[in-house]
Amino acid sequence: MTDRAGPRATPTPPTSAAVARHAGVSRATVSYVLNGQAAGRVGERTQARVRAAAEELGYVPHAAARSLRAGRGRLVLLAAPADAVEAFGPLFTGFLAGFQTALHRLGYTGVLHGAPASSPMAAARAWAELRPAAVLNLYGPPLDAPAVELLHRAGTAAVLVLGPSAPPGAHTLLLDQREAGRRAGEHLLARGRRRIGVVRPAEPGPADCAELRLAGVRAAAAAHPDARVRPLDLARTEESAAGLAAAWPELGLDAVFGYNDEYAMLLMRALQDAGHTIGADGPDRLAVVGADDLLLARLLRPRLTSVHAEITPPEQIAGLVADLLLDPAAPPAIHRLGSFHVTPRASG
Template sequence: MTDPAGPPATPTPPTSAAVARRAGVSRATVSYVLNGRAAGRVAAHTQARVRAAAEELGYVPHAAARSLRAGRGSIVLMAAPADAVPAFGPLFSHFLAGFQSALHHLGYTGVLHGAPAASPVAAARAWAELRPAAVLALHGPPLDAPAVELLRRAGTAAVLTHGPQAPPGAHALFLDHREAGVLAGEHLLARGRRRIGVVLPAEPGLAAFAGSRLAGVRAAAAGCPGAEVRPLDLALTEESAARLAAAWPALGLDAVFAYNDEYAMLLMRALQDAGRTVGGDPEQIAVVGADDLLPARLLRPRLTSVRTEIAAPDRIAGLVDGLVRDPAAAPAVHRLGTFRLMARDSS
């Protein structure tokens, strides 16, 4: 049976006016105290009374209202489609945790926004509703000039987009995945490998990165007579890896750059199950991964990997803070990190 009285009403959150009444002070005094601006304005015992009243009532400041009063918020919005976030892997998760902690120490709140959008302008409009101080477009199609202008007009002080270039009014954060492919390709070619496969993951959200890494291997092979580079489709499943391993004799490849360590470990296991051997000897298949994850180093043979050396999270947070404080700073390209090859037994 349904309750004729209907569902219980959502409790009305306490307001700053209620805190002011409980503490016996003005709303302005409450604002000064709870927004950290009481020094030199409000006596210490009055500050204590206001905080005690807020604690008793369970009062929490309304971030959106505070943002509207200030003209911009304290949110740093990191935009990435929801289906792409898991694909970034543990390296991104580790960076994100450190970045959000660094932002907190600087007085910001990091928010990961995964809502899909039909266009850059539609995405910018959704982000602007939160009145962010800064937007970092980490993935997907780069922002265009109208999207950046919409954000800036809505009060966003700093807009950063990924890639080697950014539209007018925005800064660029750049991690050159082509560099990872060049390192892997040069390493394999130096080991005498001439028929190199490059894994292109089937999982969504990785095509742009995989394409850049493939281009890097091809660039490395371009100066090596007789070198062949072949794309290989692979899903992150045992079944997909088993099919690729079964087809290996017909492919005639002697090496593979497997996009990252997860795909490399999956393919290594499938190749070994199919009776193929992995390693640095000429009759073995050389395998290179990327990200330099701990399990890759525990594997036997130990996996050669291209390590991604991301800039320290507090440095990127400091960059964002500086751009928020100086919205007129000239747009620039900021390197997000670089790559280094860790040679081991698998190649």
């Protein structure tokens, strides 16, 4: 059914001036009350009258305008494009949910910013437009010193970068993906495996993380002159896994680190379908190790050995951000976000 009156105009939101008129007070009084600055300035009855007027009119303070007036808001920007979820999986989504909740309790709002950027400076400009109090660069193009300086000039008090190192002026959140690969490699080498395949996902999202994990396995293998490591390109499809399993006899591998549990489970099923036996014991068995320690991986048979990440509780990271905002002159430092260890099971 169509509206014969034509399209309806978007209603104009009520202003603080309207609240002031409705309550019979000045705009300054409205600002003090609704911004939590009324103590010692505005009486309790007047405060109640202003809040009642704001509720009756449906007035909500304009956070962006308030941020522009103050030069900085209460927004904490988490820079991570959509493919970050694919790269980090449940590890990322679980941390993000807890982190945003913890920020809210501290009076900040966490916003996930997923817009792609062609360069560090382009990313910094896009973020600075929102006047965030802090930026956490969780994934994507690495920032450089000019980009960090631009953010600081725009009023961002704290810039934190996830990675092995950060540019000048930024703090480092260290979750070393090379350690995940090194732990997997050490585990397999300790069990006598010397011909180790390492899955590199064909999808673009996990590419950077996969290269770091491959480097970690190679670092572990460097201590064993008879060991060799071979990258294995694998798309997240049954067809790709079946093709790799069919080529396995020519590869001559006795173990595989599957990048994460999803790719490891996919390849393990294809290898079993091709007649290979998966297991930690026996030279005729293929050892398979995943990462992320998903519940589903424990339900497989054999149960999947996995690299488990011990992540710093998100409440602590939110507290760190809040402390840095209170002390923006604090010198840049390395803040460890977590570590890795292997949870051994029957698969390898």
